Amino acid sequence: MSEATKEELAQGWLKALTDVDHFYEICAPDCRVWHSADDKWMSLKAAIDAVHDRGGLPEFINSRVTLTEKGFFAQTSGVLKPQGEDGPQVKVHLIQIATVEGGKVVQAEEYIGPETDLAV
Numbered sequence: 001m002s003e004a005t006k007e008e009l010a011q012g013w014l015k016a017l018t019d020v021d022h023f024y025e026i027c028a029p030d031c032r033v034w035h036s037a038d039d040k041w042m043s044l045k046a047a048i049d050a051v052h053d054r055g056g057l058p059e060f061i062n063s064r065v066t067l068t069e070k071g072f073f074a075q076t077s078g079v080l081k082p083q084g085e086d087g088p089q090v091k092v093h094l095i096q097i098a099t100v101e102g103g104k105v106v107q108a109e110e111y112i113g114p115e116t117d118l119a120v
Contacts, residue, residue, distance in 0.1 A: 003103025010065035010072040013098060013105070017060050017076060020051045028104040036111045060094075071100035077115075091115040 004012070009026050016022035023044060033047040034040065042050075051057055058078035065074045074096040079089050092114050099107040 005103075006067050006072055006100050009098070009100055009103075009105055010067060010074070013072070013074050013096070014063050014065060017057060017063055017074075020048055020057055023048055023105075026105055027108070028102070028106045031105055032107050034107075034109045036109075036113075068097075071098040071105065073097045 004026065012022060012026040016026065027044050029044070031044040032041050033044055034042075035047075058080055060076040060078045063074065063076040065072050075094070076096075077091065077093045079091050081089050092112055094113075095111045097109045097111075098105045
């Protein structure tokens, strides 16, 4: 079986944004994941388990990928619903930087920024 190309992995990443378990297919088993929201590195399994514990991913819009020398980055936006029933929904923008080796994503960094009105 041939190794997946960066383009195939990048397109798989967009698919995984709608089905989080697809990350298992495109990422190495020892893939490390970092999120700017908590500044912690974790295993792929821990990251996917955390998404399931929260009830899944939000619906993302305007998702796109750009290939780089070491892998690719994905850009997308979505609306986070508050945990529980209180609090406002927050529109967020994400950049996810994926490092590819041997036909798999071996490291992913996710930078999350809430949309704000800078004129306030």
